[in-house]
Amino acid sequence: MRAPDFSQAHWRKSSRSGGTGGACVEVALVVNATGVRDSKLGDASPILPFAPGAWSAFLTAVKTGELDG
Incomplete structure (x- = not known):
């Protein structure tokens, strides 16, 4: 399986992240993967890629x- 290409990805931060610079993640969708x-x-940042089924289940x-919890 070839690694997803996130070089041209549009990264989005949650609207719940606020502007205080806390512990936030960004998400990007590319062909056949979602990156965090x-x-x-x-x-x-290192990118954690998820296959479409795994991202949907999450x-x-x-x-x-x-x-x-």
Whole structure:
């Protein structure tokens, strides 16, 4: 499997992140992958890629409260 190319990705930060520079992540969608990175590091941040099915399952778990501690 070829690594996803995030070089031209448009990164988005959650509207709930606020402007205080706290612990935030950014998300970008590219062909066949969603990437997550640390917003404080920007382009220097490592990117954690998710396959479409894995990203969808993660979002469903968040929305249904499955990951609430």
